[in-house]
Amino acid sequence: MELFFELDIPAGLNTLETHYFIIPDVATFAEAQLTGNGMSPEDVGYINGLTASLETRFSGLDLDFIENIGVHFVDGNNLDDRREAFYIFNDFVDFGSKTDIAMIPTLLDFKDQLLEETVDLEFSINLRGFLPSQLDTRVVMTFDVYAPE
Numbered sequence: 001m002e003l004f005f006e007l008d009i010p011a012g013l014n015t016l017e018t019h020y021f022i023i024p025d026v027a028t029f030a031e032a033q034l035t036g037n038g039m040s041p042e043d044v045g046y047i048n049g050l051t052a053s054l055e056t057r058f059s060g061l062d063l064d065f066i067e068n069i070g071v072h073f074v075d076g077n078n079l080d081d082r083r084e085a086f087y088i089f090n091d092f093v094d095f096g097s098k099t100d101i102a103m104i105p106t107l108l109d110f111k112d113q114l115l116e117e118t119v120d121l122e123f124s125i126n127l128r129g130f131l132p133s134q135l136d137t138r139v140v141m142t143f144d145v146y147a148p149e
Contacts, residue, residue: 045148049105065129
């Protein structure tokens with residue numbers, strides 16, 4: 001399964017705190033994606049994160065000013081109910097010219113979230129340098145879908 005969202009990160013964010021962005025009602029296209037692979041929602045045993053990346057959409061801006069990023073599934077009515085899906089820490093974000101950053105998946109099961117029509121997501125970011133202008137990004141995530149044995 002694939003899931004994506006676009007996010008405009010504003011210029012002027014500081015380097016001292018974590019900045020959070022809520023992305024409500026991201027379409028999962030779960031039924032279409034499962035049907036396209038010969039499955040139905042009843043066939044799903046569990047769903048794990050596989051890959052994710054933060055990419056610049058328009059500019060070739062170097063993303064080396066980013067220290068940490070994370071993507072969480074959240075309950076739009078209770079933001080304390082959150083489950084981390086993908087992350088990357090400063091030890092893994094290299095300095096240098098790059099327009100995308102690959103993230104690491106967690107081992108959690110996201111079946112309950114991804115079989116819904118839409119999900120609410122939270123994107124968090126820490127910066128190690130100032131953002132020169134608004135950053136237009138896209139986060140693309142893929143998930144492995146497993147049937148029970």
